[in-house]
Amino acid sequence: MTNKSPLAARTAPRIVMEDEAFRSKMMGVAAGMTDVIAMGRGDPDFHTPGHIVEAAKVALDANEHHYTGPNGLPQLREAICANLKTSYALDYTPDEIIVTAGVQESIMLCMLGLVTPGDEVLITSPRFTTYDTAVKLCGGIPVPVPTYQKDDFALDVNEIEKRITDKTRMFVLVSPNNPTGAVTPPDVIRKIADLAIKHDILIIADDIYAALIYPGHEHLSMATLPGMKERTITLNGFSKTYAMTGWRVGYMAAPADFVAKLIEPRHTLSINTCTVSQFAALAALTGPQDEMHKTFADYAERRAYLMTALTDAGLTYGAPGGAFYIYTNISSTGMKGAAFCEALLSETGVMLFPGDMFGEPESDFIRISYLQPLDRIKEAMSRIQSFIAKRRVAA
Structure with missing residues (x-):
């Protein structure tokens, strides 16, 4: 040894x-x-669809390979807002968006911004354990909220509520979920929103798989509900929907005053998301589907x-x-x-x-x-x- x-x-x-x-x-x-x-x-x-790849090549030829602002290209943030409105009925403005190096970086940024030592973070389980790592790195405590095969792994709001304590900081909702593919039904989303307001907890709504919904199921974005936009961070990205995993483009959407506080931490993590990849992401949203x-x-x-x-x-x-x-x-x-x-x-x-x-x-x-x-x-x-x-x- x-x-x-x-x-x-x-x-x-x-x-x-x-x-x-x-x-x-x-x-x-x-x-x-x-x-x-x-x-x-x-x-x-x-x-990755050809027109997206071509947009990256055009960007390179146009010398678009320098820094952008930490929150991302203005035109990409505008396109993200338009897509969120059209696809999920979410109302955000460009100053409420930060473009990140995949949703992975958004997760870390959220925890850096919100979790203090001893805070408890409830997470749908089984789960994508990057959340556990990010919470622990910030001194927090991940608290699994179990789901069960008999329910097709859909969330039960009672399982959430009985794990809420005076140390609970937030609940992480991933729907559809990884690894189960479970979609939390709209009526349960509404109950979770009521719970968040009742106990004054924050919500991370990870919607990275929200475009991949099968017939018989419906996605409801948490921040569309009354009283929820101000306490919700919506996460999404391009990796799964557009087969762009290696391009590393994701984003977070949250109230502008909170987003403003995260600009410098975001700059510290990686300055900005790869500029060429941002132009590719712009083509993904604005080009043919x-x-x-x-x-x-x-x-x-x-x-x-x-x-x-x-x-x-x-x-x-x-x-x-x-x-x-x-x-x-x-x-x-x-x-x-x-x-x-x-x-x-x-x-x-x-x-x-x-x-x-x-x-x-x-x-x-x-x-x-x-x-x-x-x-x-x-x-x-x-x-x-x-x-x-x-x-x-x-x-």
């Missing part, structure tokens, strides 16, 4: 490595294999196939109302999520992620991302079905 370097030995206790070891282990195994079908990450397999609609149709087809195939394999799940994930219960195999994913990868070359990576230790669940062409998804399911059948016979 080697001695730690002075840097590693003196790392601040706020820095922890919870999911990284398992993720790195899986990536290391996959790197030594051929014909791996990756259905773990939330990275769309589609190309045909490819986006085709992508959504493909997701719907993949979702329908997977739901049937998983049922045929004897697995259950919460029916996803949005996004591109199916949170699948593999307890019938006699294995826990992490062991299932490790064995599946090494034996079949299919890479999935366990619920352990979404705030659920010793999880009975796996997250399946349907971000592969349908023929590859069918091949993956064939391998998964054989893998499961082999274990059931052995049992």
Whole structure:
């Protein structure tokens, strides 16, 4: 065993490595294999639409590769406001928008701006654990609010209320949620709003998947409700909707007086979002939406196939109302999520992620991302079905 370097030995206790070891282990195994079908990450397999890429090239040729203001290009912020109004009935002005390096940076900026040591932050669970990390880095305490398969992982307002204490600072609402794809119904959104006002808590409404809603489900943006815009931060971005994960453009929308306080912290984090990427994002909002609609149709087809195939394999799940994930219960195999994913990868070359990576230790669940062409998804399911059948016979 080697001695730690002075840097590693003196790392601040706020820095922890919870999911990284398992993720790195899986990536290391996959790197030594051929014909791996990756259905773990939330990275769309589609190309960024051509007109968006072309807009970036034009921006480069026009010498648009210098700093912008910390809050982003004025024309992009105007386009974001127009889109929020058209798509979600949200009323924001450009001075209420900060363009960030993906929603990931927005999350950190929110926590830096609002969380003080000892504050409790309620978070829909299972969950995207970046929220946990950001809260802890600011001295806060993440408090999971559980959701359940029997409810298709939709939020129950009673589960929120019974976890509210005098230390509760805010509630993080992600709808559709990652990793479950659960959409919180409008009537529940309204009840959460009433709860926020009653207990004087703040809301982060993470709408990154809000454009990806399947028939029978409806998205309601929290800040449209009476008394909620002033206590809500709306987060959204371009990564999932426009297959722009690597471009790193997201944004937050909040009351102007709060946004003004975050300009200098935002400048400190990264000065501004990549200028060329901002021009690409502008083209995404103002250009043709045909490819986006085709992508959504493909997701719907993949979702329908997977739901049937998983049922045929004897697995259950919460029916996803949005996004591109199916949170699948593999307890019938006699294995826990992490062991299932490790064995599946090494034996079949299919890479999935366990619920352990979404705030659920010793999880009975796996997250399946349907971000592969349908023929590859069918091949993956064939391998998964054989893998499961082999274990059931052995049992």
